[in-house]
Amino acid sequence: MTNVYQLPRKDDVQAAAATWVAAIDRGLTVSEERQLQCWLAASSAHSVAMQEMTEHWEGLDVLERLAKLFPEASNSSAAASNPFSDWLTAGLSVAAIALFMVVTVAFWQTSLVPVYSGNIEKMATGVGQRTTYRLSDGSQLTLNTDTNIEINFTKYYRDIYLDKGELHIQVAKDRERPLRVFSNDKLVQAVGTAFNVELLRSGDVELVVTEGIVNTSRIEKKAGRVMSAASKVIESPILSQVKPGKRVVLSNDEPEVHALDARDVQSVLSWQRGELVFRGERLDDALREVERYTNQELILKDQSLAEVKIAGLFRTGDVKGLLASLEKNFSIKSRLIDSNKFELYKNN
Incomplete structure (x- = not known):
């Protein structure tokens, strides 16, 4: 039988670290301190993820607040079995790393959420x-x-x-x-x-x-x-x-x-080119589409004209061009009845 182990993704490790930061910020319980120690010791990836983040920060000058969390970190025996031993030798403590994460949680959230x-x-x-x-x-x-x-x-x-x-x-x-x-x-x-x-x-x-x-x-x-x-x-x-x-x-x-x-599909997306393409749409539907691109209103005097099917390509907002085409091809005339309102009627 083959055992398959799912390796933790980097994003998951970083997210878990961020969760621990929030817990440290509000204060860890005794049980949580033990859980955090176990998490840090569980995988070198956990310490590596935290080490990578320290590279984005300089001037760690306030360590006392969290130093009490891991008093054993200063013992050589603890350092020998702790995944952070190399860091401790360099003068960095787990408390320092945790403090860094508290201070830079906003930066870390930004790096996870780029938009x-x-x-x-x-x-x-x-x-x-x-x-x-x-x-x-x-x-x-x-x-x-x-x-x-x-x-x-x-x-x-x-x-x-x-x-x-x-x-x-x-x-x-x-x-x-x-x-x-x-x-x-x-x-x-x-x-x-x-x-x-x-x-x-x-x-x-x-x-x-x-x-x-x-x-x-x-x-x-x-x-x-x-x-x-x-x-x-x-x-x-x-x-x-x-x-x-x-x-x-x-x-x-x-x-x-x-x-x-x-x-x-090209007709649906024609607005991206500044065009309106009609392929047999009802006139009333076509007029509503044209109105979306202008402040002018187009009214049918005779509702029987609504059933007229039209086809053609028009520039968005080109009301005059549409009205000229309707008059030429369908004998549908128009007159201005208000500053921004046209009435369309059949030229008998």
Whole structure:
């Protein structure tokens, strides 16, 4: 029979050391002191991890506070059996190392959480704006018009809250820290993929996956903000696993899944090029899409025009170009009835 031993990962060792620092800071019990001594003696990796961190710090000048924790450290016999014996010979004590970790816990947390250090970062675009960000984890995030998000990257997760609008993200791979997008009470989670998420006017969430596999879930809401404990796995069943070339509308019912061909995907992502591509959409739906990029309102005088199917490529925000095309191809005229409001009607 072969025994397989799981070696501790470096991150786990460092996380355990940080936990001990917090305990030392508030004061160890007798039982905890024994447990700490056992942990230090259990593996040379534990002492090596602490030694590596001391290289980031100079001027340890206050040692008395913790020196009493390990009085035996000064005995030669103890030093001979203690994994820190080499350090003690160099004049460093376990207490000194522990003090270093207490003082530098903020630095250590920053090194484990390279993006925003657990602080929430807000980003937004105005009407008609489009912005691309290179996040600190290497992901590329693009925000569409009139979009509000919050970002909170932690040690365990990379979280984005989409409160309004639309985003596309090319996710940098990090299997230890999944990236999650929350919108309304919907959750989209991935490791290293590319996908587009839009919060629709109805409150539903539209997901289009262009690379990799993305899981979707429904989660609990509280006081208008999703509950997303960054250090915990959300215990929500997976609604769907979405593959490339799929469009999913997440509502309060079962997810609606639609297959997209390559041209459909390009149409969905055309906003990244500053374009709107219509391929037989209803006129009323097309007008609502155009309105997202401008402060102008487009009203149908005759609701029968809503069923007209249109196709073509338009620049985002180019209302005049759209109106000219409608008049030329469908005999649908327009007139300005307010400073920012057009009425569309059939030219009989």
